[in-house]
Amino acid sequence: MKNIILLGSTGSIGRQVIQVVQDNPDKFKIIGLAGHSNYKLIEEQALICKPKHIAMYDESAIGKISGSLSNLEIKFYQGIEGISELVQIPKADLIVNGMVGSIGLLPTIRALEAGKTVALANKETLVAGGDLIMPLIREKKLNLLPIDSEHSAIFQCLNGENHSDIKRIIITGSGGPFRGKTKEELKLVTKEQALKHPRWKMGSKITIDSATLMNKGLEAIEAHHLFGVDYETIEVIIHPESIIHSMVEFIDGSIKAHLGFTDMRIPIQYALSYPLRLSSSLTGMDFAKVANLSFEAPDLTSFPCLGYAFEAGKKGKTYPAVLNAANETAVSSFLNGKISFLDISNIVYEILSEHKGINVSDFETIRSQEEWARNRALEMIKRLGR
Ligand SMILES: NC(=O)c1ccc[n+]([C@@H]2O[C@H](COP(=O)([O-])OP(=O)(O)OC[C@H]3O[C@@H](n4cnc5c(N)ncnc54)[C@H](OP(=O)(O)O)[C@@H]3O)[C@@H](O)[C@H]2O)c1
Structure with missing residues (x-):
């Protein structure tokens, strides 16, 4: 029996992981669930999977479920620190990361540091932090299993x-x-x-990335x-x-x-x-x-994001993390109706052109450059203001 901690359980990948586990009850058991804020679905999932641990990024979501799940004896965790603590629990054999966005990087690093095998759907993690993750995999002689x-x-x-x-x-x-x-x-x-x-x-985020072809660019960096x-x-x-x-x-x-x-x-x-x-x-x-x-x-003329991703990947350093952060912010604004479809690639291009790459030596370097890219993207989006 493999004990699984499932990050992003309420998403498209997460829900399908639960189906696979339910199809193979003698092989897999989910002992931990984590999500952002969808407390209603995670509550339903908890009643089905009976996990011993639940983490939510949004701290207010915990308060909304802890009462109704009180008879299941669940330990709750909050915020990204809580999710990063959850992945280290000794009973976990496999961490499945189905979170969206490079916010999934820190829990992945913590899981690997704790010697856990990780099954990764969360491609933004490798795009932003591949230079930290792959040496860790080699040092700890672990498997990183692609989803x-x-x-x-x-x-x-x-x-x-x-x-x-x-x-x-x-x-x-x-x-x-x-x-x-x-x-x-x-x-x-x-x-x-x-x-x-x-x-x-x-x-929705990966679906927009598929429409811009950024998804193929992120996948090229992931494959690298x-x-x-x-x-x-x-x-x-x-x-x-x-x-x-x-x-x-x-x-x-x-x-x-x-x-x-x-x-x-x-x-x-x-x-x-x-x-x-x-x-x-x-x-x-x-x-x-x-x-x-x-x-x-x-077609790199209509879909330039694919070319930008290859350029960022070849340059290395913090360029892929910045490409990804600018893209995450732009896609979120497109989904909120603030910018047009073509603005996504324009924003990514501008931010990559401005960026002065830094060698990736630690997690903080990635986070600080991501923050810079997100802030620059938000300034541009404000200027575009629809
Ligand atoms: N869907 C696919 O078929 C597919 C295929 C290949 C690769 N992928 C990759 O898999 C990842 C997930 O994709 P998806 O389509 O499943 O996305 P999704 O349906 O949007 O689900 C995202 C999941 O991440 C959680 N989440 C978001 N922000 C979080 C945070 N700050 N802390 C904790 N949890 C957070 C969400 O929780 P809430 O529901 O509470 O917001 C949700 O459970 C992405 O990296 C994507 O590129 C997906």
Whole structure:
């Protein structure tokens, strides 16, 4: 039985992790839940999962649930410090990080320092803090198990292979809801249109990142850290059917691809059961119905965020953390109706151009540069003021 602490339990990833656990009650047990402020859902989840620990970022949310859960003998934790304490409890075997945003970095660091295996969906953590996390993984000889479907695909393609034999890592993406649109056409797109992803049902932030193609850029930075490859080795290709989740080309010309349904429960279950595979009801793809697998190069004119992410990744230092923080702030303002779709990439560009990168030596360096980027983004958003 694996004891799991689930961060971001109320989100899209978190809810699917709970489904996987419920499908395998003899293999996994959730002993801790954490979220931001959705106290109603976490209360429902607590009644189902019966955890011994609950952490909420928003301190007022604890007061709203502690009374109704009093007969379950739960220990409560508050704020990011509380979440970072929760991940260290001795009984936890696996920390699943399904939080959104680089706020997930500190709990990930604390979990690794405590010697825990981490299953990571929270890509912003690696984008901002890969330079801290990967040395920690090596020093502690731990596994960092990817949940992002592209990285789970690459991870599986690399099973049994020598990393020195990698020629190319090919990250696939559906192209999002605006594939094929010109920059002129993107001027008028709405939040509602941007939130209609053609293939995946996900949280709002990653759905907007998919529409700008920033998501593919964040994934390239994530792949650089996870698989220890340079950016010249990473390629992004648009694959609208989303059947191939990513590929690896080797030095002998062989290419391994991972195919499957667009259902996050597959990579989630693999990360939870690794190195074993468990059976699942999601089998039996009908290839006659799939019929075609098509590919096209990404359009960097309409979707410049992808190029900005590669540039930030190649520059290293605090550039990826700043790219990510500027993007988080811009996406949140777009979702709140304060800026237009194209403002997102403009803000990221301006902030990256202004930034003077600093070597990442500790968590504080990342946090301070993120704060600078968030404040600069907010100033720009105020100026744009809609
Ligand atoms: N959804 C997918 O299919 C998918 C696929 C690949 C990768 N990912 C990655 O997985 C991560 C989660 O995505 P998602 O789609 O599940 O997002 P989501 O639906 O928006 O859920 C986000 C979760 O994070 C929690 N959260 C937000 N801020 C927090 C904070 N300050 N402290 C503690 N918890 C906080 C939220 O809690 P509340 O509900 O209380 O606000 C919620 O549980 C992202 O990094 C995303 O890029 C997602």
